[in-house]
Amino acid sequence: MARRIPPLNPLRVFEVVARTQNLTLAAQELHVSQSAVSRQIAVLETYLGVELFRRERHGVTLTRIGKSYADEVVPAFDAIANATTRLLSSTSQGALRVRTYTTFAAKWLIPRLPDFRQQYPSIEVRIDNAIPDVDFDRDPADLAIQFGDGRWPRVNSDFLFPDEIEPVCTPAYLKEHRGARGRLEPLLQHRLLVSHYRRNDWDAWLTFAGMADAASGTERMSFGSSVLTWQATLDGLGIAIGQTAMLKAELEAGRLVRPFARPCRGDKAYYLVRPKIQREARKIVLFREWLLETIAKEAAREGLVR
CATH class of the missing domain: 3.40.190.10 (Periplasmic binding protein-like II)
Structure with missing residues (x-):
């Protein structure tokens, strides 16, 4: 059997009038005119086929059927209001x-x-x-x-910001492993440090820089994260691919250097x-x-x- 739910706007008006027992107060709460409130009540009464309020000289009062209906409808709207408050509080309050x-x-x-x-x-x-x-x-x-x-x-x-990568190492590592007359290719022939989640970065940069052959047989040491990879770099274990935006502090302090100074920007x-x-x-x-x-x-x- 299909559920019968009356028009929700008239039902909402009924709830406010039943709760306030006053057309004027209901109109103020709903931000509409008193005549609009009366029209919505009439729509609901027509739909239900019963009289919900007695219209008296000094206002309105619930009929016996109207009071019985209000006893169930008003708590239902209270439950909806409380659920809405909890939902909004969960997204707007707290950390x-x-x-x-x-x-x-x-x-x-x-x-x-x-x-x-x-x-x-x-x-x-x-x-x-x-x-x-x-x-x-x-x-x-x-x-x-x-x-x-x-x-x-x-x-x-x-x-x-974009993803910009290039090799980084310590100044001491650069001094020890660069070639004669400052040649940089020998840096790529000792140990390349690789982050597991960025394991394609070295190949991408080497291709970009045209140096894939220089590192074709070089040992690669892998770590579980970029943070660990860069810590190994700081400890002198090898040369790694750095993400420029993540290593500003180390680069500015001189703890790491960019020997090739050829950043590669990905897509x-x-x-x-x-x-x-x-x-x-x-x-x-x-x-x-x-x-x-x-x-x-x-x-x-x-x-x-x-």
Whole structure:
């Protein structure tokens, strides 16, 4: 048997009138005229085929049938209102949940978070590290930072910065392993350090630089993440492919150097993603604005330096 549900707008008007017992107050709560309220009640009564209110000189009162109906309808609307409040609270209150990769979190986001905390001390940021692309219906996240082409279903994406890679090593490693008269090819003939999740980076850069033959027989040592790979580089185990945006601190401090100074830019980039259909809470808006502004300021400073 099909469920019979009356027109929802007249039902909503009935709930307010039954709760307030006053046409004027109901009209104020609903932001409509008193006559509009009366018309909606008449529509509901016609649909149900019963009289719900007695129209009296000093207002309206529920009929016996109307009161019985209100006893069930009003709590139903209370339940809907409470469920809606809980849903909105779950997305707008509490900590801001940001999902991203361990490398991005450790080498880019976390070093800059003190600035966000200083500007917005009341917003707690929680970082969840994961490799697979975010699914906002499945994963407990408000925002995510992902690597790709920017075309993901059901999300809005903001371009952050491109993926720029090139070899990096310590100054001591460069001094020890470069060839006579400063030749750099010998650097590629000792040990290449490889990140598991970026294992194609060396081949991409070598092809870009036209140096694939120079490293054709070189030993490769693999690590489970870029962070571990770069730590091995800092410890002098070999030369690695660095992501320029992630190693600014090490490069500026001189702990790592770019011996070839030939960055290769890929066709993928880093993006901030958020649900396409979402009531964006203040914490989400502020974090997004801060992130984009921080990246723009750093890009401007680099442009001035260059």
